Amino acid sequence: MNAIHQIETNVPKFKDKKRKLWMLGLVIPNIANAAMLGYQFGPKRTKKFFAVAGPIALHGLIPLIDKFLGEDSENPPEEAIAELEADPYYAKIVNFYIPLQYIANIYGNYIASRDSTPLFDRILIGTTLGLVNGVAINTAHELSHKSGKLQHYLSHLCLAPTGYNHFRIEHPYGHHLRVATPEDPASSQFGESFWKFWPRTVSGSFKSAIEIETRRLERKGLSFWSIHNELLQGWAMSAAYHGLMLKVFGKNIIATQITQSLYGITLFEAVNYMEHYGLKRQKLENGRYERTMPVHSWNNNSLFSNILLYQLQRHSDHHAYPTRSYQALRHYENVPQLPAGYTSLFLQVFIPSYWFSIMDKQVINYYQGDIDKINVYEPAKEAVLQKYNQYFQAQATEAL
Template sequence: MKVSKILIRKIGFLSAFILPVLLIAGYYQGGIGYFYPLIFAFVCIPLMDYYVGEDRYNVPQSLERILSTERYYRFITHSWAYLQVLLVMWACWAAAQNPSRPWYEWLGFTLSTGVVTGGIGITVAHELGHKNNRYDQWMAQLILMTVCYMHFFIEHNYGHHVHVATPQDPATARRGESFYRFWWRTVAGSFRSAWNIEKNRLNKERKAFWSIHNRMLWYVVLPLLYVGFVFVLVSASVNRLAWEVIPFFFAQSIVAFSLLEVVNYIEHYGLERRQLPNGRYERVRPIHSWNASHMISNFFLFQLQRHSDHHAYASRPYQILRHFDESPQLPAGYPSMILLALVPPLWFRIMDKKLDEWQSTYGAPPAAA
């Protein structure tokens, strides 16, 4: 039984590659095909989640070390990193093939590309960014370059994981805050936070702010160099200046990082850590992230929905993340919850009740003494 469940997950994690296949196939079909990744992500996966249900199985501790070092799991994430760089280049080329296509086809192709590069791509970047070797971290930044969100590498690791579930964290949504209000606050706040973190690092290392050592400067420049390179490449391919490549690239980037931020919104909505009498906050525990153990959506998201374990033990690789019964549980997987978050009245009606239950169990965080 244990072996079969592990084997099912090994195969299941490959399902993420279905989305780029749908993106490419849908482009060549045209029409409704431009929306294939959207339909699959937000209709098919929620339906499969509903019928298949949850998977609360945890890998036995005796097997954790073996699975943590198994190259198969790294191969999947490493493969995606290179795939995304090429996929965005292909999508830009595809966008330039028929610039006069109807607006709804542009909309479908842009949204679908962003769902692939953000929903899967940034999830992989998040996983690789937590590794302690430079190669994995380099690949995480490579993925983030293709969606203009490289500062996430700094802010997420050294900002969000430190301040999560506190008022200091721009990526923690407050109770009663709609996703649309949260989007503006987190996009701007995370960018500012990354600059401050990098500035403090440079000061400690006695390095100049305006220098090649400032990663944030590179994070601004590299996406521009990448899209410039793609623009030249595509223009040469179509024998004209393919100007549509530039707005398409930035549009799919906005879709991609907006998808990241709606996931951030879902993961920590309304949850707060207690502030202790000394002014510090209690340590992060599994109760400080919303959890979802729905099997199918966890396959596609590399178990990101077991977010409680990730925040409590950030170094744990995706293949051995655990379900905790005490963690606050979402009523559905991320794809369904994303749709719910886009309709604030429905979101508040459902999630504020669950938040009340959480607070009645763990108590509202008191003010500092």
């Protein structure tokens, strides 16, 4: 017995090598704050550069750093998960994003409100704030999976600037239930361009959230218009935020506010588009879908973008264990792998022909040429079959 105890105590305790690096998750709002400082006090010729610093960082600088730093080699062992989950340090980092987010929005709206700021610059400032608030939807995502009511309200606080408060309801109770099925508005389909997906997911998720919250309230004998409706609470928070911003800064910020919301939502839905493209849970003999497994999400292990996004790219583990916190998520090798991190794929997503050229054959390969196993966008099915007919046949033959 003593020998066994000695062996167990000699097992080295897991140490999170990224522990201090997680603080980099706060860099996005600080990019915006630094950019607004540069806009306010920098020379006139640099103002537009600072106004659009957010997209420059997202689509240029961050992908370069991601490529340079490469893959994350650390995977926490199963026995370390409980201790990682119990450590309050990680939750504090997530929560601290929120005051930095609001400082960036207040400062950005102040700069946009000045009469000396041209309309075009106000729109550019909106894109930088949109990056902050788009990443804040991911912060809301981390919080929305927690069980505490405080975390849910903090999630709504993150979502207030974009007005995307229905996400707090639809994502954990809708998307996670229907993920990688044709019925899920948040799972992109094979042959579906991002610009077809965007209106489908935004409208479908909004409708789904209303249905989910209506059913929840009905089970409690309450109407949709009850004060206990979390959607109404979230929308009220968003209305209060935008009303206060307009009261304080005036109508000059309208273009900035519209831009930040649209850009932030678009960035987040671009990530949604990448996460499950073409993947499909198969139906069982009883007509129900198989349970969600790691293979129903595209995974990526790029170090820097995972640090910035609370390891959202370890999406396979997230859907297998939805309540698991970001610091405890693990990488899987034997699941569909994206060719690069999210930040490196935004531009490809926005150019459908580019996206299809790098992803379609990966989907076909994964399902060994069996189109019935792929989550196909029905309006594009004939065109897809015609385009990849020989490739489908070759993969199917190779699988035999």
